[in-house]
Amino acid sequence: MNRSTGFAFIAPLLVLMVVAFNLPIIYMLGLAFWDKGRGFTLEHYEGLLEAPVYLRVLGNTLRISLIATIANVAIGYPLAHWMRGLGRRARLIAIALVVLPFWVSILVRTYAWIVVLGNGGLVNRSLQWLGLTDAPVQFLYNELGVTIGMANVLLPFLVLPLFAAMIRIDDRLLQAAASLGAPPRTIFWKVYFPLTLPALAAGTLLVFILCLGFYVTPAVLGGGRVPMISNLLDTLINQIPRWEQASAISTILLIVALVIFAGYRRLDRKASA
Amino acid sequence: MSDIRLEGVSKRYGAVAAADEVDLAVAQGEFVTILGPSGSGKTTLLSLIAGLNRPTAGRIFIGGRDVTDAPAQQRNIGLVFQSYALFPHMTVLENVLFPLGVRGIGGAAARTQALDALKLVRLDGLQDRRPSQLSGGQQQRVALARSIVFKPDILLLDEPLGALDRKLREELQVELKQLQRSLGVTTLLVTHDQEEALSLSDRIMVLDKGRTQQVAAPAEAYLRPANRFVAEFLGIANFVGLADGRTGLVRPERVRVGPTGINGGRPARVVETIYLGQMVRYHLALQGGEDSPVVAALPFVGKAFAAGDEVAVSWDTADIWPVP
Numbered sequence: 001m002n003r004s005t006g007f008a009f010i011a012p013l014l015v016l017m018v019v020a021f022n023l024p025i026i027y028m029l030g031l032a033f034w035d036k037g038r039g040f041t042l043e044h045y046e047g048l049l050e051a052p053v054y055l056r057v058l059g060n061t062l063r064i065s066l067i068a069t070i071a072n073v074a075i076g077y078p079l080a081h082w083m084r085g086l087g088r089r090a091r092l093i094a095i096a097l098v099v100l101p102f103w104v105s106i107l108v109r110t111y112a113w114i115v116v117l118g119n120g121g122l123v124n125r126s127l128q129w130l131g132l133t134d135a136p137v138q139f140l141y142n143e144l145g146v147t148i149g150m151a152n153v154l155l156p157f158l159v160l161p162l163f164a165a166m167i168r169i170d171d172r173l174l175q176a177a178a179s180l181g182a183p184p185r186t187i188f189w190k191v192y193f194p195l196t197l198p199a200l201a202a203g204t205l206l207v208f209i210l211c212l213g214f215y216v217t218p219a220v221l222g223g224g225r226v227p228m229i230s231n232l233l234d235t236l237i238n239q240i241p242r243w244e245q246a247s248a249i250s251t252i253l254l255i256v257a258l259v260i261f262a263g264y265r266r267l268d269r270k271a272s273a
Numbered sequence: 274m275s276d277i278r279l280e281g282v283s284k285r286y287g288a289v290a291a292a293d294e295v296d297l298a299v300a301q302g303e304f305v306t307i308l309g310p311s312g313s314g315k316t317t318l319l320s321l322i323a324g325l326n327r328p329t330a331g332r333i334f335i336g337g338r339d340v341t342d343a344p345a346q347q348r349n350i351g352l353v354f355q356s357y358a359l360f361p362h363m364t365v366l367e368n369v370l371f372p373l374g375v376r377g378i379g380g381a382a383a384r385t386q387a388l389d390a391l392k393l394v395r396l397d398g399l400q401d402r403r404p405s406q407l408s409g410g411q412q413q414r415v416a417l418a419r420s421i422v423f424k425p426d427i428l429l430l431d432e433p434l435g436a437l438d439r440k441l442r443e444e445l446q447v448e449l450k451q452l453q454r455s456l457g458v459t460t461l462l463v464t465h466d467q468e469e470a471l472s473l474s475d476r477i478m479v480l481d482k483g484r485t486q487q488v489a490a491p492a493e494a495y496l497r498p499a500n501r502f503v504a505e506f507l508g509i510a511n512f513v514g515l516a517d518g519r520t521g522l523v524r525p526e527r528v529r530v531g532p533t534g535i536n537g538g539r540p541a542r543v544v545e546t547i548y549l550g551q552m553v554r555y556h557l558a559l560q561g562g563e564d565s566p567v568v569a570a571l572p573f574v575g576k577a578f579a580a581g582d583e584v585a586v587s588w589d590t591a592d593i594w595p596v597p
Contacts, residue, residue: 176354
């Protein structure tokens, strides 16, 4: 089959993609540059800079994403490492437990956190029963709750690629390092960790990008008090409505995500090489 | 430089013994090969000496020191794996510098030492490459350089040439032997390749099912094997019935093959003629007897018997080794 008939086969799909997905996005992004009366304008971007609320939400989003990502790494790396050391069957069970949340709706998982973290929830009742606190700790409807929820939802995205990289490391490399006289700490930092670094970096960036656009978890666990960009967009589109402003913010978010994604691609290529 | 001594070393996994009360003494500077089929426990034995594994019974001494319970890090052993086990994220030089670094040797002194080791294995000039950019033979040399650069007490080689093609393997065998002799380092090599064992070692230890079968010099083990297993594992074995009811071993090189009726040998028919370059091998069926087929290997001098030829086969009684 030559190139042109091949193209004929995918043409319908291509048209669907362009019409149904790409045009709306381009239209959406273009909105910010267009004013009904005066044509091309950068006014909406200027508006973003003038109203500090937008930049504050952007900064807020970046900060919460960063914290959630760090929490993910702090939990995910030891978890993946621990899974590597398990026996065949235990490893399978561990993977299933990590992947299981994927099969449950994100909405269900997020509401489950309310049951766990609420004032009369599991965690608070345990803390009080242990006598660690007198009054319930406020986990929900603040940044702490949002961070916990996001870290949970995104954990598999970090653990799975990291685990895949870790089981690819030949045990004999570690044995060789030991026989060459390296103490366990040196083996970890000079041999094991560097070999997992590309996968760790790629996974970290992936999680960070996903954090940036998170909507459900901040909306539910933040209770409207922890504004992130997606929630702001929701307000600008569904409530106020100021589509031009939303478009400008989306563009900035897209650029930030693309820049990070470019970094992710480079690292991912290095990890699979 | 140290000697190695194993005293009743066993390693059991449940009911299975990968090593079963093995005794072995390797003298300082000696080159000993542990030879056995896969599953004979030879690699287990090596990992016990290297400290990657703990024996369930017995003691291990290196240089007179009891290292049975010492971790691998404290044994000062150069270990080379069949898979090379080079660190893929480091250059050749960084790989060789690694054991020096963990010993607190750095800077120009370490660099000189590492480059010297690379020169010794004829890899000078390739120090900035990554392992993935090298051929199998070159990677094996890097592994070797890395395991000798810190002047280990003993050198352990686990099928070091197993992954290489035949020609390269033979080249590296010669190099390995020369290197070992010039360093004078006590060396223990593990292989399933009997040719490699015979050509490299001062002594061979034949292992089967975790048990020592024989420890002897190569020629001794080849011509005077301690039992049938060793006789068959070390090469082609012709077994002949002896007058006292025992079984005798005749190696193919000791079998004479000639035209019928000249030297009064037993009549036989050539079943198969195999050219091996400088040698020719005959598979022969002896006539008028229950005896098993005989294999003969003769120098090839331009003319050979063909399959189907009637020949006379003989050997000297002095060349028969009664297998214990």
